[in-house]
Amino acid sequence: MPASGAASRQHTLRERNLRLVAAAVFEASAPPSRADVAAATGLTRATVSTLVDRLVAGGLVAELPPVAAQKAGRPAVPLVPAGRSVVGLGLEVNVDYLGVRVLDLVGDVVAERVVSGSLHDSDPREVLGRLRSLAADAIGEVEAGGMRVAGARLALPGLVDARGGRLEVAPNLGWSSLEPVPGLDLRAGDGSALDVEVSNEAKLAALAELAGDVPPSFLYVSGDVGVGAGIVVDRQLFLGERGWNGEIGHVVVDPAGPRCSCGATGCLEQYAGKEVLLRGAGLPVSAPVLSLVDLLRAGDDDALTTVRRGGRALGSALATFVNLVDVSTIVLGGAYTELFGWVGHVVAGVVEERALAAPFAPVDVRPAAAGPHAALTGGAREVLRSVVADPARWV
Amino acid sequence: MPASGAASRQHTLRERNLRLVAAAVFEASAPPSRADVAAATGLTRATVSTLVDRLVAGGLVAELPPVAAQKAGRPAVPLVPAGRSVVGLGLEVNVDYLGVRVLDLVGDVVAERVVSGSLHDSDPREVLGRLRSLAADAIGEVEAGGMRVAGARLALPGLVDARGGRLEVAPNLGWSSLEPVPGLDLRAGDGSALDVEVSNEAKLAALAELAGDVPPSFLYVSGDVGVGAGIVVDRQLFLGERGWNGEIGHVVVDPAGPRCSCGATGCLEQYAGKEVLLRGAGLPVSAPVLSLVDLLRAGDDDALTTVRRGGRALGSALATFVNLVDVSTIVLGGAYTELFGWVGHVVAGVVEERALAAPFAPVDVRPAAAGPHAALTGGAREVLRSVVADPARWV
DNA sequence: GCGTTTTGTTGTACGGCTGAACTATTGCGC
DNA sequence: GCGCAATAGTTCAGCCGTACAACAAAACGC
Structure with missing residues (x-):
């Protein structure tokens, strides 16, 4: 006997209006x-x-000191999100680093630990152990400052089941079939288990963009x-x-292109993946993207050709994406942010040509605005969003 | 000052619980x-x-007569959706027919008008006028039977703005840039304007599948x-x-394939569109799909080759679709339903090979279960869904 | 035939929002 | 400098919808 949603009682009204008021304060x-x-x-x-x-x-x-407006009447008490009070944790394990970032409701970074180093074909237990101690360290720091940790989000570069929290496969880490949350076993200072959810890295990075000036629907x-990509519609992940x-x-x-590790031929990654771009420019695959940018600035032919080819392929795949899901803003993140000066107009041109809806609503292609390790920010923000969305649980 | 959602008062409780109770009766x-x-x-x-x-x-x-269960106790009064009471209208203009279908809350068809005939490059005003009189006729019939018409949904084969109700372009009708709703101007018997929304044909046809035994998320x-396609996630159109x-x-x-009317090359339509399939089998483009089925049954080489090629192309496009939106059920509708015996396994094979998630959750490919003119049923159902979702407006 | 069981209804209590009256605190005109 | 208008925030009675418990209705079973 299915019954979507739950019965509404008096206190449901409270919860809903509390959420409404919280949203009014936070989104003002x-x-x-x-x-x-x-x-x-x-x-x-x-x-x-x-x-x-x-x-x-x-x-x-929090209440700010009353400020007398220029108008007559009792001065109003301005309401703002409370800083250094409730905080969210963003966690990430990626190919070349792992880290923790703690944000408060204002959006300030109140703690951070990032460790660089290749994690290609790494041991999940060992890496998650290191992440666990980084996180425990950060939690200790913010709790010493009197803050409460509301929960955590772990970003991984692979297929993550959103409901079960299970990582099916992360090819570039060499990880597969594991449940990271029990292994992490994060705990608050009082010993209670912390609520941890796992997501795909690109999806959390997409959510980080919401902090800036971005339309409600976009493709990251x-x-x-x-x-990878994240689809955001009406400020919500799809x-x-x-x-x-x-x-x-x-x-x-x-289909006539090079073979991909997935078994197919001519996949986008074979044209626009970071390693392919670096190799095409004659750089080692472990080189930083900035060295590729240097070559592009210098007008290096191989670099320019490879990046343009990657841009066209990316544009073609994005046009397909736009035709299938319908969004009119594309945010280029990760390595593409730094390469935007060279791929942006190429991508935009191809998309404009191929997107069926382009004549009626032009597609805006722009670089990502969130800073480095965007998934950390996105994960922490997502935890805090859930706090604001259900304040009754935290008051 | 944004404030998502509205303030909840006492009567909001009523509305929500009314919806909950209605859902419990309708989904039981x-x-x-x-x-x-x-x-x-x-x-x-x-x-x-x-x-x-x-x-x-x-x-x-409606209440059924109390039936004594085999157990002790006062006999229960069974509750069922009320038939012939509130009804929804599905309207459709497509390439080879136009029509109206009226459904009641039980799901019964209580009135229907379908007129066949090519509408290729037709005059929107004239066609909508004909649709209008078909609809008015059907409305008159059901209102004479004491039923109330809750609203209508119009299905069109083209790009329809879901919010504005504007048709941007319907290439195969030769229509573009028009707002069909004011032209239709449907009215109930008492003269009040009927609520009409416009949607894409494939999306309403997708919703018709929900009447049958289909998982909550699928691609139609x-x-x-x-x-065209409709994406349904958790029984809701995306x-x-x-x-x-x-x-x-x-x-x-x-990309090395034949040129398409959209300007690109090698589009799926150039391999798996109905006219391409018919032509490839040596049939006129206006021939019914059943004549192609006859050729396939007879083992005609051209027909088999064309349909297999179309199936592979469809599988390839669907694998991309599945990788981008993540659904594990694909429903083949329209002409593909009748051709399922020949394309089904081809599509399933290619998808299984190319969908990244296939190893973890196999993709089910199946024929559509809704009968002919599925968009009419889907449109009418959608109107009724909105009634059940907000019963407070109708009691 | 009467206790048991389950259904559906009736009346009281309680929680949460509204609306109006009230207090607090400022600006402005004289 | 003082009163008045204006705006912010608080207090309290009233109303509405749900919960809870008691009750009436209508079957089964021994």
């Missing part, structure tokens, strides 16, 4: 007063007052050794059935 | 009693009683002159930014 362009929140939400000032008081008591919202492409979507790296660009 | 496998609904929803029997009474009074739910591919997704017909299968 300027710190709103209780009266502003009332106007924005449609609730009465009386109700808003009690709800805001609860959020303040729970440490999610993360160019690394593999090429995961498909299990979160195994966005595998753009294996879109077949040309 | 067997007619539930009030007590069953209470158990399924978590509400008390007292609350369920008042809510059910309201649904019965509003004509959405509609093979006609063009090849529309992307504006509903311009699923344009699988222009996935490039081979």
Whole structure:
């Protein structure tokens, strides 16, 4: 006997309105007063007052000193997200580094640990052990500062089941068939187990873009050794059935092309993967992307040819992507961000030519705005988003 | 000052629980009693009683005569969706026919008008006028029977803006840049304007599958002159930014392939479009698909070669689709349903080979279960779904 | 035939929002 | 400098919808 959703009682009203008020405070362009929140939400000032008081008591919202506006009347108390109170953890294991980043509700980085080094064909137990101690260290630091850790998100470069938290395969790490969460076993200071979820790296990196000035729907492409993507529609990740979507790296660009490790021929990765681009420019596959940028700046022919070819292939795969999912903004992340000056217009040109909807709504191609290790930021933000989306659990 | 969602008041509780109770009655496998609904929803029997009474009074739910179970106790009153009470209209204009279908909440067809004939390069005003009179006729019939029309959905074979209801282009009709709803101007018997929304044909046809035994997430591919698709995740259409997704017909299968009307080369439509398949088998493009089936049954070489080639191309495009959106069920509709015996295993083989997730979750390829003119059924169902999703508006 | 069991209804209690009255605190005009 | 208007935030009675418990209805079974 299916029954989607749960029965609504009186306290359901509370939860929903608490969420509404929290959203009004967190999404406002300027710190709103209780009266502003009332106007924005449609609730009465009386109700808003009690709800805001609860959020303040729970440490999610803070009051700034009353500032007299130029208008007459009692000065309003501006409400802002509370900093250094509730924090979220972003974790990541990727091909060339692993790390932890802790964000508070303001969006400030309150702690961070990043360790570089190749993790190609690494031992999951050993690597997760190192990540665990990095995380424990960061948790200790922020809890010493009186903050509460709301949870964590782990980003991995592979197929991750969004519901079960299981990593099916991460080719570039050499990992397969494992459940990272029990191994991590993260705990808060009081010994209680921390809520940890696992996601694909490109998807969390996509969410990091939401911190900046990005439209509500976009496609984020993360160019690394593999090429992954995250689909964001109305500021929410679209995961498909299990979160195994966005595998753009294996879109077949040309069936007559080179063989790919996945078994097919002419996959996008064989044209626009990081290692292919570096090798095509005569660089070692472990070279930093910036060395490729140097060659491009210098006008190196091999580098320019390879990158243009990669850009055309990427554009072709993205046009297909746009035709299949319909988004009108494409954010180029990972290695493509630094290469944007050389691939951006190539990609945009091909997409404009091939996207069926382009004549009616042009597709905007832009570089990613989030800084390095975007998945760490995205993961931490996602934890905090869940806090704001259900404040009742935290007050 | 953004505020997603609206303020929740007491009557919001009512609305939500009313929806919950309606869902429990409509989605139950067997007619539930009030007590069953209470158990399924978590509400008390007292609350369920008042809510059910309201649904019965509003004509959405009907009571069957009490049937004594074999167990002791007062016999339960089985609750079922009310037939011939509130109905939804499905409308469609397609390349070779136009029509109206009226469904009630039970799922019965209570009225239908379908007119065949080529509408290639037709005049929108004239065609919509004909559709309008078909619809008005059907509306008159069901209203004479005492039914209330909740709204209508119009299916068109082209790019339709899901929010604005605007048709950007329908190449095979020769239509472009028009808003069909004002032209239709459908009215109920009392003169009030009927709520009409416009959608893409493949997407509404996809929703028709939900009436049958289909998993909650699947990809529906509609093979006609063009090849379109609908993405259903958790029984809901995924529309992307504006509903311009699923344009699988222009996935490039081979850049060295034949030129397509869209400007690219080697689009799926050039391998698996209905006209290409018919022509490849030596049939006129206006021939019915069944004549192609006859040739295939007879073992005609040209027909078999063409259809197998189309199947491989379709499989390749669908593998890309699956890698980008992640669904593990593919429903072949339109002309592909009749051709399933010849393309099904070809498609399944290619998808199995190319879908990255296939080793972890095999992809099921199956023929569509909804009958002919599936978009009519899907459109009508969609109207009724919105009624059940917000019963408060109808009681 | 009467206890048992299950269904559906009735009445009271309680929680949460509203609306109006009230307090607090400022700017402005004189 | 003082009163008045204006705006922010709080207090309290009223209302609404659900929960809980008691009750009525209608079967089964021994």
